[in-house]
Amino acid sequence: MLIYHTSDWHLGRMLYGRSLLSDQEHFLYNVFLPAVEREHPAGVIIAGDIYDRQVAAIEAIRLFDGVLDRLVNLGCKVFAVSGNHDGAGRMAIMKSALRRSGVYIATTLEEAMEPVTLSEGGETVQLALLPYCDPAAVRDLLCDSDLRGETACMGALLDRIRPKLDPKLPRLLVAHCFAAGASLSDSESVFVGGSGQVSPEVFAGFDYVALGHLHGPQPAGENARYSGSPLKYSIGEA
Structure with a gap:
């Protein structure tokens, strides 16, 4: 089964006062969508930061809407989570209706507790969709005020998710976080530099973490x- 893993589109981003929306549109319509049409993946993962701002520009929303429409028409399922740049509440609008078209957008921790299944050609995988979250949100969800630090909170959250997955099926996790040991690039250092890091060891038990x-x-x-x-x-x- 072929599944595309992508993330951090940052639709509507500005670079030194210049909008990158036309460049993003070119990539999506002239590179990404033709590849989907050519290779027919069963699903596309978008691991957060679809937009560059929590209140996304209308042109960025239109671009994403157009891409989703093409993906649905191509018969490709979409599995997306909200990132720290995305306005989770705004992304949640219409997500229940979108699920009926095969577009799964997770914006709350509660949704991470409800894995979704993808089947094609006799193969089946399960995906847990975990949007960006901070430790306070995890403590509230798990009713555990003693949890401290990104790794402890992520570990406790994943401990709650794993039992909900079928051990007989490949298990995929989609998440938006800063894994310890990973390298920053110039474009996100300003935004991520102060974020807590998560030890990759907490991802044990998943076949692939996008x-x-x-x-x-x-x-x-x-x-x-x-x-x-x-x-x-x-x-x-580079």
Whole structure:
């Protein structure tokens, strides 16, 4: 089964006062969607930061809407989580209706507790969709005020998710976080530099962890990987 892993589109991003929306549109319509049409993946993962701002520009929303429409028409399922740049509440609008078209957008921790299943050609996988969250939100969900630090909170959260997955099926986690040991690039250092890091060891038990948050494609531990952003968002990035 072929599944695309992508993240950090940052639709509507500005670079030194110049909008990158036309470049993003070119990538999506002239590179990404033709690849989907050519290779027919069963699903596309978008691991957060679809938009660059929590109140996204209307042009960015229109671009994402158009891409979703094409993906649905191509028969491709979409599995997306909200990132720290996304306005989770705004992304939640219409998500129940979108699920009926095969578009799964997770914006709350409660949704991470309800894995979704993807089947094609006799193969089936399960995906847990975990949006960006802070330790306070995890403590509230798990009713555990003693949890401290990103790793402890993520570990406790994943301990709650794992039993809900079928051990007989491949298990995928989609998450938006800063994995310890991963490398920052210039374009996200301002935003991520102060964020708490999560030990990749907490991802044990998943067959693949599709990460978003960092813009350089790279592994994170034994079973996790950042897809990286589709475009370079700083002058210094190679």
